[in-house]
Amino acid sequence: MTTLAEVAQRAGVTTATVSNVLRGKGRVSEETRDRVRAIVNELGYRPNLNARALVEGRPLTIALVVSSIANPFYPEFAEAVEAELRKHGYFLLVCNTNDNPLQEKAYLDAVGGSLAHGVLAMHTDHVQLDELITLRRSGVPVVLCMWEKPDEHPELPCVAVNFYQAGVIAAEHLIKLGHTRIGAIVGSDKAGKHVWRYRGYCDALKKAGIKLRAAETRYCDDTIDSGRNAAHSLLAAHPDLTALFATNDLPAFGALQAAAELGLDVPTQLSVSGITDIQLAHQFRPALTTVAAPTAETAKMAVEMLLKVIQEGAASKNEVLVTSCPQLVVRNSTGRPPHKS
Amino acid sequence: MTTLAEVAQRAGVTTATVSNVLRGKGRVSEETRDRVRAIVNELGYRPNLNARALVEGRPLTIALVVSSIANPFYPEFAEAVEAELRKHGYFLLVCNTNDNPLQEKAYLDAVGGSLAHGVLAMHTDHVQLDELITLRRSGVPVVLCMWEKPDEHPELPCVAVNFYQAGVIAAEHLIKLGHTRIGAIVGSDKAGKHVWRYRGYCDALKKAGIKLRAAETRYCDDTIDSGRNAAHSLLAAHPDLTALFATNDLPAFGALQAAAELGLDVPTQLSVSGITDIQLAHQFRPALTTVAAPTAETAKMAVEMLLKVIQEGAASKNEVLVTSCPQLVVRNSTGRPPHKS
């Protein structure tokens, strides 16, 4: 590894001058500038960004804390985050918590304020809100992404998506198609993150005068397999259901598979809707009708917000920014209910 | 941000002692040790890992260079890499090249030797082998992952998967089922990365005495959409094909969709096979028969290899490590060919 000093020596100048040449700062004569540049090329010198970060008091990475990058939703988000960060000269550090509190804490401690300049944390059922708040209190810029509890404001800046409305939209779509017997698959536990989507759904049903039976709701994990089980359970108990509302795309895919396994044609015999619109939604067959969350927009807003918090330092407010509204995307998994015979 | 110096001052000792306490090195009396620990907790002190890295001459991250983390294969690999790195005290830096040479070079320059301690690069059609080699020559530890050209050894240490054999295995599976009219969908151009898989396929066909017609092969991008187009083109030109061999899972999914669009039942009228076994393969319907690449094993080997290169420094050889053999995974997308009528 060649260092600034070596370059300086070879060029017969001091490190300050080389530094100036490299960053286009200060006044340097054409002549020495060229000489230095030549040496830099010759030696293949690359500045040690870590050293630079140290003296500038500005780490070069931003940490993205997710439960597991292998969950199909995160890569899409991570990609958008990375693109946005790169524009601002930051690098992306991926921290998988595996929903393990210890691992999450370890990452936050390690990363907080030294390795990373700030932390972007995805809101999951397992995210350690208190740890994030502690971290923020200790001066580390933190932004919570995909927050979905409109009326609860954690002591953190966050980017929220109106998932309550997403629930309303999905329900209204189903209702408008003529469904009255709808089952709900909620991809979290009763107190979990998806309750707001479920409430939106419930409110929309109520508004349409459709009776909501608790028995027609199943709680499950946010996975395809778990969604499939939930759908099977629901359809076995209530064979008259003509539609299934899922609070997330993954369980919705599971429902689609359950339908196939039961020999139910989608959408003529059963309709299924999801929320989020991950890439897979349009690749799956039947393609999934879902309510798209503004993923890229959220990523962009989150990065901008984090940068703002970094700039403002301790003075920054715990603002809650809401993205544009989720949008219905109609594909092939929903249609009119079968005629009663 | 509290610093070592502050802790030291509050504890009435010098930074050296605090450092020793924190790292369990050197001899420190019980008494001061406890005192220091108390202050550390009280102040919520967290060491600046960047500063530590600087003095230790060992950056704390490893860069993973991929075309885009949003490609469904990479997150699975990245997750395994992250888990393995964490065991060794490293953090994962994700670098999306977006198949853009400039972006790749920018990342390699930035990351090389300062921000990251080493580089894990995925072998893609677009990877800049020469840039990686230059980087390696300049002293940065680099390991190429998922190399698939058994007889060509780049001037780099690499972890290779025997994809030639994967091609053989997929072809033999199809042949054993009784297929003789097979189309090939190659997810790269003629000179691309997937040629080896294709060669394995061709050799297996030859060995079985099945005539191979060039017209029954299509080259496409490594995407679902591109695979769908290729399948449509192939089936339109050769309606008598009873099976489609795809060199990757993504195009195989596309072929599955094309079959559905044409009203062809899979697997009774058409069989489709892939290579890799990404998660989606068992989630898709029909579930995809494919030849599984040892993803996690590759990740583990790559990390270990990189760490070895880091340790050995310039002395390290450009070894090529081959993973265990890909394995056939039979699911529902392949079956016997229809009886001729």
Add this chain to the structure above:
DNA sequence: ATGAAAGCGCTAACAG
């Protein structure tokens, strides 16, 4: 057992 001092590679005043 603890302190003093040097230095990792770089930047940022301030001099000259």
Add this chain to the structure above:
DNA sequence: CTGTTAGCGCTTTCAT
């Protein structure tokens, strides 16, 4: 224009 000096936060001999 260029050099000198100091210091980012930490680790590590070497003294004491």
